[in-house]
Amino acid sequence: MLTLRFLPTALALLAASQTLVGHAQSVALTGVMGSKALLIINGAPPKALGPNDSLQGVRVVQVLSDSAVVEVQGQRQTLHLGASPVSVGQGLPSGNRKVVLRADSRGHFRDSGFINNKPMQYMVDTGATAIGIGQADAERLGLNFEKGRPVMVRTANGNTQGWHIRLDTVRVGDITVYGVDAVVSPQPMPFVLLGNSFLSQLHMTRQGNEMVLEQR
Structure with a gap:
């Protein structure tokens, strides 16, 4: 059975998000559809991505029931459903x-x-x-x-x-x-x-x- 968890309020959380300098990406998890994560990248409309799918340099590593692991330039980050957008791809190289x-x-x-x-x-x-x-x-x-x-x-x-x-x-x-x-x-x-x-x-x-x- 396909399970769907969706959080419309996550869209509102992106109102204050901005594209970050360099190669960092602003990413938020707004929903989970079975094995796919609904990601909002740099304020764009949500996209459903499964493990190993990539979009704008963001690769999905793992999708869980209420979180997802993404990777940008070798740096991994766990996204939690409904949390504020996070910056991925800046900082100390892995x-x-x-x-x-x-x-x-x-x-x-x-x-x-x-x-x-x-x-x-x-x-x-x-x-x-x-x-x-x-x-x-x-x-x-x-x-x-x-x-x-x-x-x-x-x-x-x-x-x-x-x-x-x-x-x-x-x-x-x-x-x-x-x-x-x-x-x-x-x-x-x-x-x-x-x-x-x-x-x-x-x-x-x-x-x-x-x-x-x-x-x-």
């Missing part, structure tokens, strides 16, 4: 966004970050295919993991069932990656394991007790 991690006494790289804009503690795990999340953390983060795809998870106590899900956003420092695969395990985990579904989107270097993650 390639200059980096995080420097320092190993703890056991040689692990740990820090804090955000999953779907909610805080979490993570540890880098270059041997993990996807991000690993314990069930308790998944519940705290509000993840609807039980609707995910059932998968077998290897634990110290043998194989058990977990759930494969996709996270809207994972943020570490100034780096944000969208649409990241994760596996939720029923076993308790002290940290979120930051695996290669996130790390493969970055340029990663290690020297001594320092690891540098840099957005491509």
